[in-house]
Amino acid sequence: MSKINFLIALLVSAATAFADEPAPGQQVEMSLPNPEGKPMPYLLSLPKDYGKGSTNWPVMLFLHGRGESYGPLSIVKKWGPPRRIELGEDLPYILVSPQCPGEDSWARPTQQAL
Numbered sequence: 001m002s003k004i005n006f007l008i009a010l011l012v013s014a015a016t017a018f019a020d021e022p023a024p025g026q027q028v029e030m031s032l033p034n035p036e037g038k039p040m041p042y043l044l045s046l047p048k049d050y051g052k053g054s055t056n057w058p059v060m061l062f063l064h065g066r067g068e069s070y071g072p073l074s075i076v077k078k079w080g081p082p083r084r085i086e087l088g089e090d091l092p093y094i095l096v097s098p099q100c101p102g103e104d105s106w107a108r109p110t111q112q113a114l
Contacts, residue, residue, distance in 0.1 A: 042098035
C-alpha cells in the first residue's frame with residue numbers, strides 16, 4: 001500500500017473511530033491524533049448521497065498550498081474542492097483536506113511519516 005493510500009485510509013477510518021460520523025453533504029472539522037501528540041486537523045466532506053445503497057465512493061486527498069498553513073482550519077476552505085463544497089456544490093467523492101502545520105510542509109519527512 002502506498003503512503004498516500006495509507007494516509008487516505010487512515011484519515012477516513014479515524015473519522016469513524018474517533019468522532020461521530022459527519023452528515024452527508026456537510027464539511028466538518030476533524031482531528032487525527034498522531035504519535036508526537038500534536039493532532040493533525042482536517043476537513044472531511046461526504047457526498048450528499050453517501051450511505052444510500054452500496055456505492056463505493058472515491059476519495060480525494062486535497063493538500064493545500066503554503067498560505068493555508070497558518071491560521072484556523074477554516075482557512076483551508078479558501079481554494080479548491082473545500083471552497084466548492086463551502087459554496088454548496090455536491091462533489092461525487094469523499095474529500096479529506098488536512099492542514100499542514102505552519103512550521104512544516106507536505107514534502108518534509110515529518111509530514112510524509114504522518
